[in-house]
Amino acid sequence: MTEYLSIVINFPLFGVLITVAAFYLGQRLYARSNRHPVLQPVVIGMAAVISTVLMLRVPYESYYESSYLLHAMLGPATVALxxxxxxxxxxxxxxxxxxxxxxxxxxxxxxxxxxxxxxxxxxxxxxxxxxxxxxxxxxxxxxxxxxxxxxxxxxxxxxxxxxxxxxxxxxxxxxxxxxxxxxxxxxxxxxxxxxxxxxxxxxxxxxxxxxxxxxxxxxxxxxxxxxxxxxxxxx
Known part of the structure; x- marks a missing residue:
């Protein structure tokens, strides 16, 4: 089990996967709650990512490096505003x-x-x-x-x-x-x-x-x- 977990954590796109999955979870909860203001997708997603990283004891540096694709998209997303x-x-x-x-x-x-x-x-x-x-x-x-x-x-x-x-x-x-x-x-x-x-x-x-x-x-x-x-x- 530990070996499989280590493989998942060391996957190059680990950060991207858990971030997207957390945001998707937030979107689903937000929709199911009829857009309750407390269940904002960004807030729920953020809490889910933090909880996952802490529970798996993933160093922040490792998470940051494995979510590089999302960082690269921040510029175009900002310009799109x-x-x-x-x-x-x-x-x-x-x-x-x-x-x-x-x-x-x-x-x-x-x-x-x-x-x-x-x-x-x-x-x-x-x-x-x-x-x-x-x-x-x-x-x-x-x-x-x-x-x-x-x-x-x-x-x-x-x-x-x-x-x-x-x-x-x-x-x-x-x-x-x-x-x-x-x-x-x-x-x-x-x-x-x-x-x-x-x-x-x-x-x-x-x-x-x-x-x-x-x-x-x-x-x-x-x-x-x-x-x-x-x-x-x-x-």
Whole structure:
């Protein structure tokens, strides 16, 4: 049994297989639950992959190397987000000024509230410096956090939690608030919940996904440029 397990683990595409299988499991559970917000496919898939890797005691480096095909597809998948953006370019141009203002104000507000909560909890400086990047994608967040003097691994955890919670409760919460405009829903998801929120927004409609992708991109750029400048001024 151990020999067979070793063969499976050392299979060059082991990471790809368990990742795809985990996401498929998440999709099935999501569909069977009538799209229950807690059972988001990305969140379930992520939990399944982590559980499998831990139970089989597979080193993270081995899993990462064996899922190289998925890493190679991240670039084209990100570029593909430009398709819904192009399809809704006219409305985006019409709303350009409100969009820019929303990114600046909304981004600053989310960071400010997060830092205020940590300050009230008497968190140390390293933890506080790891929080401001919580609403952008992991690669950018870890780089910016390292520049600030924070803890990149902790920043990645904040990003993961923010995206997972946003993907689960964002759309249902806005529906309860009576927000019906897909552009508003999408932009809110991208602004607060980055890639996981965008994946959820794409389930709603192409317009929702387009505005979410736009907000995610703009928030990432704004955070990467402005937060180090503000931190240098304050610290």
């Amino acid at each position: 430009a398709i819904p953006l192009f399809q809704h370019a006219r409305r985006i141009r019409d709303l350009l000024l409100p969009i820019i203002c929303t990114v600046l104000v909304g981004g600053a507000f989310t960071v400010g509230v997060a830092l205020l909560i940590l300050w009230m909890l008497d968190a140390n400086l390293s933890t506080m410096l790891s929080m401001p990047t919580k609403s952008i994608t992991t690669p950018i967040a870890m780089i910016v956090t390292e520049q600030l003097g924070g803890i990149p691994a902790l920043s990645a955890m904040f990003v993961l939690l923010t995206g997972a919670v946003g993907a689960m409760i964002g759309i249902p919460l806005m529906n309860r608030m009576g927000i019906k405009d897909d552009g508003v829903k999408g932009f809110t998801m991208g602004l607060t919940s980055h890639a996981l929120g965008t994946a959820r927004a794409l389930e709603e409609s192409a317009e929702c996904g387009a505005f979410s992708a736009l907000a995610m991109s703009m928030t990432g750029v704004m955070t990467a440029v402005l937060i180090p400048i503000i931190a240098a001024w304050l610290l």
